[in-house]
Amino acid sequence: MSTVYIARVKEVAARSIGGEMMIMSARDSTLFSLNETATAIWQAADGVTPLAEIVQHGVCAQFDVDPATALRDAEELVERLAQHGILKLSDHPIVEAK
Amino acid sequence: MGSAIAQDVVIEIGAMPVLVRTSSPEFLQILRERYGGFVNSSAQPVFEFEVEIVPPGRIPDAIGDDDLSVRFEAGRWVLQRGDFRAELDPALRHGRIWQSATPYAIDAAFRIVHSLLLAKQGGLLVHGASVVRNGRAFLFAGVSGAGKTTISRLAPADATLLTDEISYLRRAADGYVAFGTPFAGELAQPGENVRAPLAALYLLAQGTENRIDPVADADALRAVLRSVLFFAHDSELVGHVFDSVCNLVQRVPVRRLTFVPDFRVWELIV
Numbered sequence: 001m002s003t004v005y006i007a008r009v010k011e012v013a014a015r016s017i018g019g020e021m022m023i024m025s026a027r028d029s030t031l032f033s034l035n036e037t038a039t040a041i042w043q044a045a046d047g048v049t050p051l052a053e054i055v056q057h058g059v060c061a062q063f064d065v066d067p068a069t070a071l072r073d074a075e076e077l078v079e080r081l082a083q084h085g086i087l088k089l090s091d092h093p094i095v096e097a098k
Numbered sequence: 099m100g101s102a103i104a105q106d107v108v109i110e111i112g113a114m115p116v117l118v119r120t121s122s123p124e125f126l127q128i129l130r131e132r133y134g135g136f137v138n139s140s141a142q143p144v145f146e147f148e149v150e151i152v153p154p155g156r157i158p159d160a161i162g163d164d165d166l167s168v169r170f171e172a173g174r175w176v177l178q179r180g181d182f183r184a185e186l187d188p189a190l191r192h193g194r195i196w197q198s199a200t201p202y203a204i205d206a207a208f209r210i211v212h213s214l215l216l217a218k219q220g221g222l223l224v225h226g227a228s229v230v231r232n233g234r235a236f237l238f239a240g241v242s243g244a245g246k247t248t249i250s251r252l253a254p255a256d257a258t259l260l261t262d263e264i265s266y267l268r269r270a271a272d273g274y275v276a277f278g279t280p281f282a283g284e285l286a287q288p289g290e291n292v293r294a295p296l297a298a299l300y301l302l303a304q305g306t307e308n309r310i311d312p313v314a315d316a317d318a319l320r321a322v323l324r325s326v327l328f329f330a331h332d333s334e335l336v337g338h339v340f341d342s343v344c345n346l347v348q349r350v351p352v353r354r355l356t357f358v359p360d361f362r363v364w365e366l367i368v
Contacts, residue, residue, distance in 0.1 A: 012337075017348070018314050018315030024340040026332075026333030026334070026336040027331075027333060
């Protein structure tokens, strides 16, 4: 996969409840629950930091995981979240118009 | 035939007075009977409705009987079901309803309007029974068949029924307050027009013993979200409702109440 940039979609509501990151899509009211590593990726999804860098600094630095495996898992995760409309993916930095 | 003079009635649910104006004396009488304990003519309305009574089958742009459409367009909420059409202007706090002279349509419109009004204020309508005992309110949430009416029917004599169907919650400085509603379920009996601080929310499950179990916050959030009445597919309001449920489960104890249909279950509710 080429360089991937990820950004949180604005039309979601997110709260940490009982240690779980709960995210509701305001588009279709679907509720998602993220584990710790997924939460780290979600929180770092600023649109300008490449996913590989997020995984290296936000996941591998915090959790005892193999970097190649972590990146592969992260790529699958962001694809799934994008399919549900709660993350945007791009091969270019994502800069939201103000 | 000349036009009848419009008359009005103020119906206050959840401390939100809504004025209903109609030129049909028969419909006005229906409203007074249906919402008897919730009529408060001295209250200052926060919203006004003009109701136009039209024959069944003449509702403008009517859709299928069971279909409900709630959408926001051109600055107005448009609610449509087979038996009514309503247009609400939230900025003007004014709406119009076209319906036949029955209480069912305006009852549905009230539920939707209150859910919209509450959403921005941190309040919620929850599919559940609620009861006041010793000055504290208890809410019993569950899907149809979970036991809302049963637990209400088993309530002891010192308990006051707020509703056996739709619970009305508003945010307060130190938690939530439950209000009585006229929205009745199988009991076919409106709740009392009183309020009390919400002491606990129970997720109902019928079983072979009476038992209360803790519920993790995340599980409570999922369960309560499933019980919240909300009709509009509006991203801003959905976000408000999500935040409200998050606040609710963090401020009010949520427990699972497994019970047998026996009055002794109320020994656990104190």
